[in-house]
Amino acid sequence: MVELETVLDVLAESLDGAAQIHQMTEEAPLLGAIPELDSMAIVGIITSIEERFGIVFDDDELDAEVFETVGTLRDQIVAKMEN
Amino acid sequence: MYTTEYQYIQASQKSQIFLARYLPAGHEASPDKVKAVILVPPFAEEMNRSKRMYVLCARLLANAGIHVICFDYSGTGDSSGEWGQFSYQDWINDLKAVYEYALKTTADVDFIALRFGALLLTDAILGKFVNANKCIFWDPLESGEVLTRQLVRMKIAAAMADNSKKISSQEVMQSIRDAGYLESAGYHITQAMFDEISTKKLADNISNLLAVVSVHWMTSGKFKVGENKWLANSFKSDDLNSELAEKSISMHPVNDVKFWMQQEVTISPKLLQLTKQVCVND
Structure with missing residues (x-):
């Protein structure tokens, strides 16, 4: 189980300037909706996820769909942890 | 109150290095009694995103009585040349030139290095290009x-x-x-x-590094109380942990943003305060 709050903590590390990260729900959109989510922030989030959850993404698994919403990002983490 | 001086030094035949020196009050009267700290830059875009933190750190330490030197690698910032003209070893030579410049006034030189800077500083120390009493690593790259x-x-x-x-x-x-x-x-x-x-590997060289210098390893992030996720991967092995316990390393979680990653200019007040505490008191 990956708590929503933990995912939001990871997002907050990389998106300090973005508004109200900790108010986000699972349906909250990410890519295209948060101006601060640039390529460096995306990579920072992926790296933080790998460190926190002890998983490693294959570079080619990185896809816009993963960053569609907070929920899709959490689903991807859960899927990697179950593999 | 500190004063600031800007100048160029010749690092090699092909480049001049830009230095910003932050001189504490009283430095002129007895420069040999004033400790120096060199801030070692990170890499590429992280360099841009950390400029403000470096300036704030330099001012903070200079106001605390430390002579602080910031510099740009050859081909970056205000140093001469273009990106692509220089190698990793050229940048180690840049650091050596800045270190030798600092030695003109004091033998007491410490370093603060962010991310890639920690990797390069480790190679510079182990290659005997510079000597350090103490290194402060901010979110160092392990490789x-x-x-x-x-x-x-x-x-x-x-x-x-x-x-x-x-x-x-x-x-x-x-x-x-x-x-x-x-x-x-x-x-x-x-x-x-x-x-x-x-x-390049920092993690593989950590034991050799700690044999010659003490290290303060500071990791920033949003951590919960009792969480050990901040601990660098290099230190998750029990064997290495017990080996390092005998050596001069201090690990510090810093519950603050990873400033070097932020699109907007961002500072980490907790990291600055901890760094000042370590530089002044330790």
């Missing part, structure tokens, strides 16, 4: 491969963020081979620099 992988991923992520066609890591690597460089955030990173950085 160069972490950085080069990040650069490749940034190309993939940029395509995602622009809603462009998805590109694979193999395509990014092929484009580096074809062009001879990787363009990242406006920087042309040559294939030679990319390949060289990929081979």
Whole structure:
């Protein structure tokens, strides 16, 4: 189980300037909706996820769909942890 | 109150290094009694995003009585030359030149290094290009491969963020081979620099490093009480932990943002205060 709050903590590390990260729900959109989510922030989030959850993404698994919403990002983490 | 001086020093035949010196009150009267701290820059875009923190750190330490020296690697910032003209070893030579400049006034020199800077500083110390009493690492890279992988991923992520066609890591690597460089955030990173950085290891050298210098390893992030996720991967092995317990390393979690990653200029007040405490009291 990956708590929503933990995912939001990871997002907050990389998106300090973005508004109200900790108010986000699972349906909250990410890519295209948060101006601060640039390529460096995306990579920072992926790296933080790998460190926190002890998983490693294959570079080619990185896809816009993963960053569609907070929920899709959490689903991807859960899927990697179950593999 | 500190004063600031800007100057150039000749690091090699092909480059002049830009220095910003932050001189504490009273430095002129007895410079040999004033400790010096050299701030070692990170890499590429992280360099831009950390400029403000470096200036604030320099001012804070200078006001606490320390002579602080900031510099730009050859081909970056206000130093002479262009990106791509210089190698990793050239940048180690830059650091050596800045260190020798600091030695003109004091033998007591410490270093603060962020990310890639920690990797380069480790090589400079182990290669005996510089001597240090103490190093403060801010979110150090445990290997160069972490950085080069990040650069490749940034190309993939940029395509995602622009809603462009998805590109694979193999395509990014092929484009580096074809062009001879990787363009990242406006920087042309040559294939030679990319390949060289990929081979660098801080984690593998940590025991050797601690044999000659004490290290304060500061990791920033949003941590919960009791959580140990901040601990660098290098220190998760019990064997290494018991070995390092005998040595001079202090690990510090800093519950604050990773400022070097933020699109907007961001500072980390907790990291600054901890750094000042370590520099002044330790």
